[in-house]
Amino acid sequence: MTGLPDPIQQRLGLAPGTPPILALKGVSKYFPGVIANEDVNLEVYPGEIHALLGENGAGKSTLMNIVTGIYKMDAGEVIVGGETRDFASPTDAIEAGIGMVHQHFKLVRAFTVAENVHLGWPDTPKRISRRTLETRTAKLSEELGLAVNPSAVVADISTGEQQRVEILRVLARDAKLLILDEPTAVLTPKEARELFAALRAFTARGNAVIFISHKLDEVMEISNRVTVLRGGRKVATEWTENCTEKSLAQMMVGREIVLTETGERAAPAADVAPCLSLSDVSLTTAQGTVLKNISLDLRPGEILGVAGVAGNGQRELTYVMTGLATPTSGTITLDGADVTQAGARAMAQKGIGHIPEDRLHSGMAPTLSITDNAVLREYSQPPLTRKGWFSPKGATNLAREIAKVAEVMVPDFAMPARNLSGGNQQRLVARREMRIADKILVAAYPSRGLDVGAINTMMRYFVELRDKGVGVLLISEELEELMNFSDRIAVMFHGEIMGIVPTKGADVEEIGLMMGGKRQEAAE
Amino acid sequence: MSTIRLQRMPIAPAKVSFVLRIISVLLALLTTAIVLWATGRDPIALGGKVISSTFGSTFGLEDLSLLLSPLIYCGLAVAVALRIGAWNIGAEGQFNFGAFCAAGIALFVPGPTWLILILMMVAGAIGGALWILIPTLARAYADVSELITTLLMNFVAMLLVYWVATGPWLDPSGMALATTARLPVSVPPVWGIVHWGLPIGIILAFALALFFTYTRWGYEVRIAGANAGAASYAGMPVKTQLIGVMLLSGAIAGLGGMMEVAGTVGRLQGGISNNYGYIGIMVAVLARAAPLGVLATAFFMAVILNGGIILQSQGLTTHTVLAVTGLILLYAAIGDEAAHYKVLRTKTGES
Numbered sequence: 112m113t114g115l116p117d118p119i120q121q122r123l124g125l126a127p128g129t130p131p132i133l134a135l136k137g138v139s140k141y142f143p144g145v146i147a148n149e150d151v152n153l154e155v156y157p158g159e160i161h162a163l164l165g166e167n168g169a170g171k172s173t174l175m176n177i178v179t180g181i182y183k184m185d186a187g188e189v190i191v192g193g194e195t196r197d198f199a200s201p202t203d204a205i206e207a208g209i210g211m212v213h214q215h216f217k218l219v220r221a222f223t224v225a226e227n228v229h230l231g232w233p234d235t236p237k238r239i240s241r242r243t244l245e246t247r248t249a250k251l252s253e254e255l256g257l258a259v260n261p262s263a264v265v266a267d268i269s270t271g272e273q274q275r276v277e278i279l280r281v282l283a284r285d286a287k288l289l290i291l292d293e294p295t296a297v298l299t300p301k302e303a304r305e306l307f308a309a310l311r312a313f314t315a316r317g318n319a320v321i322f323i324s325h326k327l328d329e330v331m332e333i334s335n336r337v338t339v340l341r342g343g344r345k346v347a348t349e350w351t352e353n354c355t356e357k358s359l360a361q362m363m364v365g366r367e368i369v370l371t372e373t374g375e376r377a378a379p380a381a382d383v384a385p386c387l388s389l390s391d392v393s394l395t396t397a398q399g400t401v402l403k404n405i406s407l408d409l410r411p412g413e414i415l416g417v418a419g420v421a422g423n424g425q426r427e428l429t430y431v432m433t434g435l436a437t438p439t440s441g442t443i444t445l446d447g448a449d450v451t452q453a454g455a456r457a458m459a460q461k462g463i464g465h466i467p468e469d470r471l472h473s474g475m476a477p478t479l480s481i482t483d484n485a486v487l488r489e490y491s492q493p494p495l496t497r498k499g500w501f502s503p504k505g506a507t508n509l510a511r512e513i514a515k516v517a518e519v520m521v522p523d524f525a526m527p528a529r530n531l532s533g534g535n536q537q538r539l540v541a542r543r544e545m546r547i548a549d550k551i552l553v554a555a556y557p558s559r560g561l562d563v564g565a566i567n568t569m570m571r572y573f574v575e576l577r578d579k580g581v582g583v584l585l586i587s588e589e590l591e592e593l594m595n596f597s598d599r600i601a602v603m604f605h606g607e608i609m610g611i612v613p614t615k616g617a618d619v620e621e622i623g624l625m626m627g628g629k630r631q632e633a634a635e
Numbered sequence: 636m637s638t639i640r641l642q643r644m645p646i647a648p649a650k651v652s653f654v655l656r657i658i659s660v661l662l663a664l665l666t667t668a669i670v671l672w673a674t675g676r677d678p679i680a681l682g683g684k685v686i687s688s689t690f691g692s693t694f695g696l697e698d699l700s701l702l703l704s705p706l707i708y709c710g711l712a713v714a715v716a717l718r719i720g721a722w723n724i725g726a727e728g729q730f731n732f733g734a735f736c737a738a739g740i741a742l743f744v745p746g747p748t749w750l751i752l753i754l755m756m757v758a759g760a761i762g763g764a765l766w767i768l769i770p771t772l773a774r775a776y777a778d779v780s781e782l783i784t785t786l787l788m789n790f791v792a793m794l795l796v797y798w799v800a801t802g803p804w805l806d807p808s809g810m811a812l813a814t815t816a817r818l819p820v821s822v823p824p825v826w827g828i829v830h831w832g833l834p835i836g837i838i839l840a841f842a843l844a845l846f847f848t849y850t851r852w853g854y855e856v857r858i859a860g861a862n863a864g865a866a867s868y869a870g871m872p873v874k875t876q877l878i879g880v881m882l883l884s885g886a887i888a889g890l891g892g893m894m895e896v897a898g899t900v901g902r903l904q905g906g907i908s909n910n911y912g913y914i915g916i917m918v919a920v921l922a923r924a925a926p927l928g929v930l931a932t933a934f935f936m937a938v939i940l941n942g943g944i945i946l947q948s949q950g951l952t953t954h955t956v957l958a959v960t961g962l963i964l965l966y967a968a969i970g971d972e973a974a975h976y977k978v979l980r981t982k983t984g985e986s
Contacts, residue, residue, distance in 0.1 A: 457870070467868060
């Protein structure tokens, strides 16, 4: 049925005829006006790590919510261990050996690790003491090879350890199939490697893992097979070794993605007068000195990349550039005029757009309507506001216009913005900011949490702006993204700029060293 | 065979919310009726008495309107603050202090009635704003929760009014034991004993609704109330807005106090606020901070309170009324949550 040349069982080293742990047949799920899943077939065998790949909104989460009993399917069959099952609730799914670790952990932060592991677990002894719970947890932790400290309070432990607690919770309930939703999004590379080792050990015991991810390199590294979803339907299931990152990306978005295409153009002249200039800018906050003697020129028509490990002053850099923070010392000039003290509103009115790092906390008001969010930058100007009077109708019209160019389908503009998917929110914010970014766009981690297709759209926007003569500051953790799109790359470390290199002929090794705190050689 | 499941939706449809609101009120009344019946009373007769006494006579309607007026002011005061995400638990205190300031003008400033009335309105509003000033500044500049500070200020204002009414401002004629002299001016009546406080409150509600929807200021308050981070990102003066809106909230409650002392009661006396400030919180929450909604919920609370007064004349205690209002809030909260759920009917056992 899967159309693979060899029997799957054989390639996975299983006895012939071994049934899959989980089989989905023709699973469909419809929401009003939306096909969430349609006719999805999937088989997951013991011993395999099965990657589930797809763009935002491709139906991965819905499918897994059906498998774990959160949603009820409209058609199709779920077969677990050879038996047709119809889970009425997540509890049923857990009893059948299917456990899921969600992207946002569902732990009680004020409880200890041991308490969290035992919470809502029928096997928890009737009479409990702190010590029994902790001994049991320590034993489980050892048996399952997941290092946790049973007596630690969850709020105090690292994200990686919290994830191990979540996995331990699931595995302790005898899960045969572990579903992980974007597990590495919150992990450091080291923690991710430890997770991968734990997953391999788990599948080696005859269990299976479904691994949901956007990150192609991870999928390539960890999975045996990969299933790609697009628009709620299955595109294909392939052996991972027969795929490349490029072929997976293509299947995912359904078209050839050209990641490196930035358009033919003349290299920006180095002697063009900068539109925005930071000279010797420092910022001291309650956290100490977060920006130190930053001197930086952004020229019209260029994309200036900012590389560095997150938390090295990038956020604060965007704040001083957009007027959200006033530098403690140093000056900022926009087209030669001093704007050091201008403030956020004036900077926006002068043509500086800002895609903030955390769109839900600063770029949007998620509980308010899409209209209210879309007009955040232009609400105070005609035709929206005349003499202090605000036109709700004008606002909706503008919101419609922005949604149209952002290619976001909005069924109801009065709907709270939080109901939009992350990718669509980001598109709306990006388009809203592009409208005011006549001179400069400051974009902090614009591709964070987006899938390949959405990232590509975002980058297309930036190239479009650049070609119009706007100076774009692009902050990213993905060095590849910066190498592909920026003209120059500045590297930040501990609030300082370690060096600025032209992208053409840049040495990745050198950038890596600067990210670690080594200053650029004086001669360029 | 089909199974029925509930699914939580991110938004509650307005129609469902409305119907559930009505049902929650009916359930609260039903619960009260059952308790009354269990204690050997006749709930139907009592209910009939309440309805006929309230709506069946001019006196009843006048009493109702007099209760409605302070509830509108206090409800609006709390609702306005809620718009920017602040909890004004101190409408009670602002109401008292507004009444105090207005009474001070009436008692000690001579002048033509119209001028004194205007001065009293201004004094009431400024008094209310002053009474929320410290909590406002503490919230804006030191991030101190206004929930606690506004509440604490209530006791100060109430005791202040008790003190002046029984001490320095006590009626010199010796006719009254615990009130000031009758104020020389009063808010003119519009209908029977109902004074201009009520229509002015209604106009105020419409004006606020208009401002929140159709002004730039209203939009900014909406954004700042929903996410202060987004407001400063857009360059809005969040602190100034917070201060402005909270002072406005206090001023509305203070104006309500002025109308009460100069329209309904005629003298300043201890307990003049009669818990209106606290009931105003309920009025605003039930109205979801919508000014026009406040008109409806204030009316509804006035009926309940008036019903309570009638029930007291039938030998029931004030606690009964408090219990009814508490029940309504409880059921309404349940109803609001329930409005998020959709009933799904799925057919199983086919295939």
